[in-house]
Amino acid sequence: MAPTIKEFYKNSHIFITGGTGFVGIAILEKFLRDVPFERIYLLLRPKKGMSVEDRLKQVLDNKIIKALNLDESETAKKFVVVSGDIEQDNLGISDEQRQLIQSNVTVVIHSAASLDFGGSMKETGRANLLGTRRVLNLCAGMKHLKAMVHVSSAYANANRKFAEEIIYPAPGDAEKVIHMIEEVSEEELVKNAAELLGSHVNMYTFTKALAEHEVAKANSHHPTAIIRPSMIVGAWREPVPGWTISRNGPQGVFSWAPPMGWCAACPWIKS
Numbered sequence: 379m380a381p382t383i384k385e386f387y388k389n390s391h392i393f394i395t396g397g398t399g400f401v402g403i404a405i406l407e408k409f410l411r412d413v414p415f416e417r418i419y420l421l422l423r424p425k426k427g428m429s430v431e432d433r434l435k436q437v438l439d440n441k442i443i444k445a446l447n448l449d450e451s452e453t454a455k456k457f458v459v460v461s462g463d464i465e466q467d468n469l470g471i472s473d474e475q476r477q478l479i480q481s482n483v484t485v486v487i488h489s490a491a492s493l494d495f496g497g498s499m500k501e502t503g504r505a506n507l508l509g510t511r512r513v514l515n516l517c518a519g520m521k522h523l524k525a526m527v528h529v530s531s532a533y534a535n536a537n538r539k540f541a542e543e544i545i546y547p548a549p550g551d552a553e554k555v556i557h558m559i560e561e562v563s564e565e566e567l568v569k570n571a572a573e574l575l576g577s578h579v580n581m582y583t584f585t586k587a588l589a590e591h592e593v594a595k596a597n598s599h600h601p602t603a604i605i606r607p608s609m610i611v612g613a614w615r616e617p618v619p620g621w622t623i624s625r626n627g628p629q630g631v632f633s634w635a636p637p638m639g640w641c642a643a644c645p646w647i648k649s
Contacts, residue, residue, distance in 0.1 A: 384413060384414055386524075387413050387414055387485070388415075389414070390415045390485050391416055391418075391483045391484050391522075392409070392415055392486070392487065393460075393479055393485070393486045393487070394418060394420055394421065394486075394487045395421045395487070396491065396529070397421070397422070398422065398436075400610060400623050401607070401610065402490075403623060404442075404613070405487060406418070407442050407617050410443060410446055415456070416456075417458055417482070418456060418457050419457075419479055419483060420458070421464070422459055422460065422461065423461075423462065423470075431459055434457060438450070438454065442617045442618060442621060445617070460475050462475075464504075464508075464512060464513065465504045465505055467512070468512065468515075468516075469513065476516065480516070480519040482522070484523060484525075485524055486513065486520075486523065487527045488527065488528050489529040490509060491509070491529070491531075491586070492504075492506055495580045497581075497582075499581045500559050500567060502581040502582055503556070503558075503581060504559060506582065506586055506589055507555060507556065507559070507589050508556060508559065510528065510589040510592050510593065511589075513526075514526070514592055514593065514596045517596065520600070525601045525602070525603060526602045527603045528589070528590070528593045528604050528605070530590050530593075530604050530606045531582075531586045531607065531608075534583055534589075534606065535606075537578050545590050546587070548587070548591045549576055549578055549588065550574070550588060552588050552591065555574070555585075555588060590604055
């Protein structure tokens with residue numbers, strides 16, 4: 379009989395990327411509220427004027443996590459802050475932390491990505507394609523890995539009218555794309571975008587599709603899973619109805635509540 383979710387995660391050491399994003403915060407809250415685990419290794423990028431420790435505190439200060447009323451000092455002990463960046467070689471992780479992660483981690487959840495449909499083609503490619511490859515390279519050295527979960531997107535197949543739960547043929551040659559990302563200027567990439575992207579409308583959907591093939595290839599070495607969320611909006615029931623930290627897409631419309639108007643009929647929308 380297959381284990382329950384709680385049985386599967388009991389005593390697990392989990393490496394998470396994208397933990398400061400909308401989906402990432404929801405994942406962390408769910409683990410802290412309802413799923414037993416031993417430790418979470420959280421990849422965080424230092425920001426100007428803010429250390430990775432400060433960023434962890436900012437995550438744990440999010441109101442849905444604060445609402446759990448957990449002991450703050452005990453909760454912080456359950457996290458290992460990993461200073462790094464998916465856009466850097468080897469994820470920018472120190473040799474010491476890499477060894478720690480590869481010796482202990484049992485589950486990887488890769489949620490980090492560039493979500494800007496109109497952003498820099500080079501940055502989008504580095505984050506979504508190269509970033510996924512770098513996470514998989516880290517996974518290759520993990521001694522006790524039980525599952526690598528890749529958060530893809532339904533829009534990886536935006537060039538199709540219908541998408542089944544299969545991996546469709548790659549829209550391009552990943553090695554060629556990576557070479558262009560690393561060697562060709564942004565101006566040249568933009569100039570040749572139509573030729574590079576083919577039937578895809580932007581670099582986001584194109585690189586998310588290519589990243590799925592990176593994950594599929596790794597499945598011969600360790601268990602991998604791909605999930606394809608579509609448009610992500612405010613929470614339905616958990617952790618709080620209507621909860622969101624994003625103003626992207628329709629959420630920006632939903633969260634705009636004038637004194638009078640149709641939005642006033644949406645009391646479940648909460649920021």
